[in-house]
Amino acid sequence: MLKNFWYAVEFGDKVGRRPAKVTCLGQDFVLYRTRRGEVVCLSDLCVHRGGALSMGTVKGDTVACPYHGWEYEPGGACVRIPANPPGRGIPGKARVDSYPTVERYGMVWAFLGDLPEEARPPIPHIPEHGDPAFHAVHVEMEFAANYERTLENVVDSAHIPFVHGTTFGDPDRPEIPDYTITLDDWSAVADIRLSSAPPRGLWGVLARHRSRPEQVTVTNGWYLPNMVKIHIRLPFGDMILYDFNIPISQDRTLVKILGFRNFLTGRWADGNARRRIERILLQDRPVVESQRPELLPFDLSDELHLRSDALQVAYRRRRAQLIERGWWVGGDDVVTGDGPRRTATVIPSPARRDDPELARAWVHKARGGSGAPVSDDTAT
Ligand code: FES
Numbered sequence: 001m002l003k004n005f006w007y008a009v010e011f012g013d014k015v016g017r018r019p020a021k022v023t024c025l026g027q028d029f030v031l032y033r034t035r036r037g038e039v040v041c042l043s044d045l046c047v048h049r050g051g052a053l054s055m056g057t058v059k060g061d062t063v064a065c066p067y068h069g070w071e072y073e074p075g076g077a078c079v080r081i082p083a084n085p086p087g088r089g090i091p092g093k094a095r096v097d098s099y100p101t102v103e104r105y106g107m108v109w110a111f112l113g114d115l116p117e118e119a120r121p122p123i124p125h126i127p128e129h130g131d132p133a134f135h136a137v138h139v140e141m142e143f144a145a146n147y148e149r150t151l152e153n154v155v156d157s158a159h160i161p162f163v164h165g166t167t168f169g170d171p172d173r174p175e176i177p178d179y180t181i182t183l184d185d186w187s188a189v190a191d192i193r194l195s196s197a198p199p200r201g202l203w204g205v206l207a208r209h210r211s212r213p214e215q216v217t218v219t220n221g222w223y224l225p226n227m228v229k230i231h232i233r234l235p236f237g238d239m240i241l242y243d244f245n246i247p248i249s250q251d252r253t254l255v256k257i258l259g260f261r262n263f264l265t266g267r268w269a270d271g272n273a274r275r276r277i278e279r280i281l282l283q284d285r286p287v288v289e290s291q292r293p294e295l296l297p298f299d300l301s302d303e304l305h306l307r308s309d310a311l312q313v314a315y316r317r318r319r320a321q322l323i324e325r326g327w328w329v330g331g332d333d334v335v336t337g338d339g340p341r342r343t344a345t346v347i348p349s350p351a352r353r354d355d356p357e358l359a360r361a362w363v364h365k366a367r368g369g370s371g372a373p374v375s376d377d378t379a380t
């Protein structure tokens with residue numbers, strides 16, 4: 001799992017004035033909105049006795065821990081300890097990590113890392129959002145699989161005729177012609193020529209009177225840390241899926257999808273569109289959950305790659321560079337979902353870098369990141 005990225009952690013309409021727990025990178029976070037509507041993202045781990053702030057209450061712009069009522073402001077500092085008599089100060093250590101947030105494309109993005117603003121990798125661009133020609137549905141589904149396995153699955157064209165032979169793949173024409181990848185530091189995208197089966201059901205009715213090309217171009221690619229775009233050109237319009245593979249822990253993934261279409265854009269067709277996406281995910285799920293080893297190997301030579309796997313190979317190469325840079329989160333950094341623990345670490349937030357003196361004083365230690373020279377991280 002990689003820190004120092006903007007993670008789309010929740011759909012914006014799911015976050016309000018009640019605290020909401022989200023899990024990512026094996027860590028729990030609490031999300032809530034201030035009175036002005038800005039989204040706050042704090043480590044969910046109260047520094048007093050480890051209570052879950054997400055079970056507490058939002059008071060004004062603060063969140064109060066459900067256990068002893070300590071109140072934390074959006075910057076993460078504790079501003080009230082009810083057990084203290086009046087006049088007693090609040091220890092400087094009484095603070096939790098606060099992560100920058102941005103609301104974009106209907107998603108809440110949290111920056112899970114400690115890089116200063118100018119050094120942060122970009123949030124991928126989603127041009128269909130806000131385009132009146134497009135309409136989107138939201139879909140989500142949990143996989144008992146590692147997020148890099150689920151991510152690679154979505155950029156893997158060669159599985160389509162086999163796993164999706166009854167939905168959109170064509171089992172009789174499984175070849176993948178060689179494709180060219182457009183690569184930058186944060187993404188890899190390719191146009192891939194695929195043979196596809198004619199759509200059925202409601203969409204089949206739309207396709208009935210149109211000529212169907214032998215092959216269609218599918219634009220497919222990954223955007224770090226965990227998004228995959230797949231643009232499918234149907235005879236009657238475009239279907240563009242943005243698939244966020246959220247690492248709950250090393251072996252559990254919450255897949256959230258923004259599914260855009262520029263045909264049948266009425267809300268009445270949403271249920272049908274959502275069911276199609278869910279059916280595809282349900283075809284992938286048992287296959288991906290059965291992959292071994294569960295975690296994506298670090299060494300390229302541990303699995304056999306073909307030309308048609310070029311997008312996955314590009315992912316593994318880029319990931320190796322970022323691991324080299326110290327952005328990997330795994331093993332002892334994982335707090336959630338790996339059995340009982342006696343210590344808790346957190347993902348370092350930008351405040352730790354801004355104030356190294358304070359960084360040493362934090363109750364919950366961060367592995368890696370804190371105090372590291374910024375220049376190491378800005379080089380690409
Ligand atoms: S555990 Fe949060 S206030 Fe005590």
Ligand SMILES: [Fe+2]
Pocket residue numbers: 153154159160163164280284
């Ligand atoms: Fe699939």
